[in-house]
Amino acid sequence: MDAGLLEQMLLGALLGLSVYLPLRCGQLSLATPGFFAIGGTVAALLSTRVPALAGSGSTYPITSVLLEMALAALLTGVLALGLGRVVLRLRGIYLAIATIALVEILRVVTLNLEFTGGALGIFGIPQPFDSAAGYAAFTLALLALICWLCDRLEKNRPGRAMAAIRDDELAAASQGINTADTKLLAFVLSALVAGITGVVAAHFLNSWNAKLGNFDASITTLAFVVFGGSRTWLGPVFGGLLLTALPELLRPVGDLRLIVFGAVILVGPLFFPKGVITPELFKSFKRRIRGTPTAAAQGVKP
């Protein structure tokens, strides 16, 4: 497979995880592209304007990329902490609308600022890897790390609290769950993942502009989760990988590919209302490989 496409798919999976985190506790936030754009801008600015980061070798040092990631995480994290306190008071579709507005504000601000390069953006972002395969390996490691963290989160206290809030926020609060803090945690983690992903994307794309964090991206990344499922982290990873690859793989059929892509988003939820990847899927899969008897054979309760 083309390493460049693989890298795009991995970035898609990371963005899927970013949308997934708030959604797992029932919060439809579409702010991911906004934080993604901030991450990208941080990387573009630092790597092109700060000579000290460039190092002495022919390629841009990976330690500098890691430093950019840390700064992007700090910036998006603090921003999400402040914004989250306000916007997370909104529910359902109102939260979605507020977060879309947030993304738009960020885009317009970036577009009009002098130091972010205006509409043209920033060019000539230095390359830490000399091939797409290098990027893919680095991003794969990053994805693996974040998947592992998500897995830990889900199987423990905060994950149970998040699922409880998604099912019934009021009942969750009555069990002693601090619903505001839990939602805020999910929102901040989502921002961190998006911000870090933006850093990698900026280097990979070599240039960065305001268009990369727009409303279209909100919808595309949401589609990753709607299609893949929002019950476990595997859902958005699967959705992000597949739906990023699909338009590219369908490029030979020309404009038809957009129709096929749209149809997948439209028809997917009809056949898989909870997404393609659900916990039930794992249970039935485990049953099959272990060969344990199904519910019917275990004896029905008298």
Add this chain to the structure above:
Amino acid sequence: MTLLQLEDVGVRFGGLQALQGVDLEVKQGEIFGLLGPNGAGKTTLFNVISGLTAPSSGTVRWRGASLDGLSSHRIARLGIARTFQNLRLFSSMSCLENVLVGLHQHASQQPLAALLQTQSFRRRESQLQQQALALLDLFQLEDTAHQDAASLSYGDRRRLEIARALASRPQLLLLDEPAAGMNPSEKDELRELIRRIRDQFKLTVLIIEHHVPLMLGLCDRLAVLNFGQRIALGSPDQVRRDPAVIEAYLGGGA
């Protein structure tokens, strides 16, 4: 000793006075019943105690301290747990997971230990599992531990909700019509179960229920609400003979 105290509690929803001037004292260890016709304000009273509805006037005191302005999760953490008249289980979770959420406050809060799955962390988690299973056992739900809560029968769901509430190790348990939808034999079992958990967990119970014989047989003391006001208070015998109660609630024939 007085555990919970309501002083002149009133709640207004727009033009509707759902509660007015309600005074109540619930003593430690008692089973206290709330009777009253539909719309009398019983559930609203529970909502005020558990922090879901802010009173328009008056105060609720817990061990003498005012609960004014505390959010519902803070109140839950003080040791006040509840069930809901219209069941609010976590429907995408199994029975066991529902009870585990109830144990939320007692789970390990160290993120690093959870990430690294340290020995002590895993021991703690497996203890919680054991406690959750023991609770399911107590409510005869052990066979359905891994089934979705939504798939249970109505009576089982009601009992699962009590098990979940108990998981937080409350001192005060608020039960909103726990026998609704149960058949007569299930109701008898429920009465015994409530007595048993009161003794076993050293609980104080505040219960709303329409089934008058069950309430008269179960409760140490009762209050009767009508149109948001407390019209009677006392032992089952006193309440049974109260003329205002006979007039307003028991319809004169009881």
